Amino acid sequence: MITLTDFYADWCGPCKVMKPIFAEIEKDYEGKVEFKQVDVEAETAEAAKFGVMSIPTFVITKDGQEVDRKMGAMPKDALTSWLDSHLS
Numbered sequence: 613m614i615t616l617t618d619f620y621a622d623w624c625g626p627c628k629v630m631k632p633i634f635a636e637i638e639k640d641y642e643g644k645v646e647f648k649q650v651d652v653e654a655e656t657a658e659a660a661k662f663g664v665m666s667i668p669t670f671v672i673t674k675d676g677q678e679v680d681r682k683m684g685a686m687p688k689d690a691l692t693s694w695l696d697s698h699l700s
Contacts, residue, residue: 614679614698615646619662619669621653626685627668633688637695644699672698 618634620627638647652659652667662671662678670691672680682694 613644613646613674614695615648615673616695617648617650617662617671617673619650619652619659619664619671620667621651624667629685630668633691637688637692640692641695645695674698 618627618630620630634647634649641647650658652664662669664671666683668683668685670682671678672695680694680698682691
């Protein structure tokens with residue numbers, strides 16, 4: 613199973629835009645994708661481990677290894693088609 617990690621901060625405008633989209637697709641992909649959220653201010657070590665320099669950053673990992681990443685807010689369909697490309 614792949615994991616989608618959302619690196620965010622509470623004060624980040626684009627992160628706030630993505631929050632309901634992330635929650636919605638989490639329901640849509642239940643059992644197919646593991647979802648994780650990392651507050652870059654509270655979990656600085658995890659953000660540093662992935663070299664996150666801007667937020668929001670979305671990282672797809674498989675077996676603990678990064679396979680892809682995207683940065684910035686995006687429409688739901690862009691996020692789901694990106695996820696789908698890693699599920700096939």
